[in-house]
Amino acid sequence: MGLELNIDNLVKRFGTRELFTIEKLRITEGESLHLKGENGAGKTTLMKIMAGLEKPCSGKVMVTPKQRRWWSNRIHPDVIYLHQTPYVFMSTVIDNVAYGLKLRGGSRQEVKTKVQQALVWARLGHLAEHPACSLSGGERQRLALARAWILAPRILLLDEPTANLDRHSVSTVAELVRQLLEQGTTVMVSSHQSNRVTELCTRHLLLESGALHESSSLESSSLESVLYEVDTKMEPQHYVQH
Numbered sequence: 657m658g659l660e661l662n663i664d665n666l667v668k669r670f671g672t673r674e675l676f677t678i679e680k681l682r683i684t685e686g687e688s689l690h691l692k693g694e695n696g697a698g699k700t701t702l703m704k705i706m707a708g709l710e711k712p713c714s715g716k717v718m719v720t721p722k723q724r725r726w727w728s729n730r731i732h733p734d735v736i737y738l739h740q741t742p743y744v745f746m747s748t749v750i751d752n753v754a755y756g757l758k759l760r761g762g763s764r765q766e767v768k769t770k771v772q773q774a775l776v777w778a779r780l781g782h783l784a785e786h787p788a789c790s791l792s793g794g795e796r797q798r799l800a801l802a803r804a805w806i807l808a809p810r811i812l813l814l815d816e817p818t819a820n821l822d823r824h825s826v827s828t829v830a831e832l833v834r835q836l837l838e839q840g841t842t843v844m845v846s847s848h849q850s851n852r853v854t855e856l857c858t859r860h861l862l863l864e865s866g867a868l869h870e871s872s873s874l875e876s877s878s879l880e881s882v883l884y885e886v887d888t889k890m891e892p893q894h895y896v897q898h
């Protein structure tokens with residue numbers, strides 16, 4: 657049976673401020689979703705609740721079929737959330753990639769083999785022995801993806817994975833996400849604008865004014881990405897001077 661994530665009457669408030677109410681959302685295995693919304697709309701909060709890292713005020717997130725529990729009742733081992741500024745440990749890239757698998761009790765040989773594969777996959781082989789804290793923003797994103805990839809998540813929640821990346825790094829992240837989708841991973845990407853990563857998504861959700869709306873057509877996002885492309889290809893003299 658394919659993995660499903662269902663949201664039912666989810667409410668999140670901070671103090672007296674209601675951030676959102678989401679009556680229903682069903683995500684099935686292999687889907688690709690773009691979660692859009694302005695700064696502060698609640699994208700990060702929603703993803704953290706989906707990953708079991710934050711509690712809703714009421715309502716439920718159900719991931720079925722139920723699997724072995726990890727260290728918390730709320731955290732499902734198949735759902736992984738990647739923060740927009742990936743946290744790295746004060747150690748080498750190899751140690752950072754190996755961490756989750758070691759925690760899950762992988763054997764020494766399994767960890768070694770999989771870490772090598774993950775480093776090649778994320779194009780980080782040449783940086784394997786480098787201190788992770790010396791990595792650039794784009795390399796950190798790839799490290800975070802390698803750390804997730806090694807755990808073979810079935811649902812991956814990527815929070816603004818392209819924030820502050822240049823076009824080349826965005827393309828590299830997009831290629832890695834494309835491969836994850838090809839492997840059947842369900843991917844949700846939050847981003848307030850369209851880019852090469854969100855272009856891979858076939859479902860588009862907008863978190864706005866405390867509610868989640870789904871757009872069934874790709875029209876608006878395709879148009880936006882065309883405009884984005886045109887915008888970035890413009891010569892400086894095409895910009896209006898203020």
Ligand SMILES: Nc1ncnc2c1ncn2[C@@H]1O[C@H](COP(=O)(O)OP(=O)(O)OP(=O)(O)O)[C@@H](O)[C@H]1O
Binds near residue numbers: 696697
């Ligand atoms: N622990 C908290 N306590 C109080 N308010 C919070 C807390 N966490 C988040 N918020 C508020 O909730 C709102 C939504 O935050 P969130 O980070 O989920 O938005 P976002 O859509 O991911 O924004 P961005 O695009 O800027 O990353 C913000 O106004 C934020 O200040």
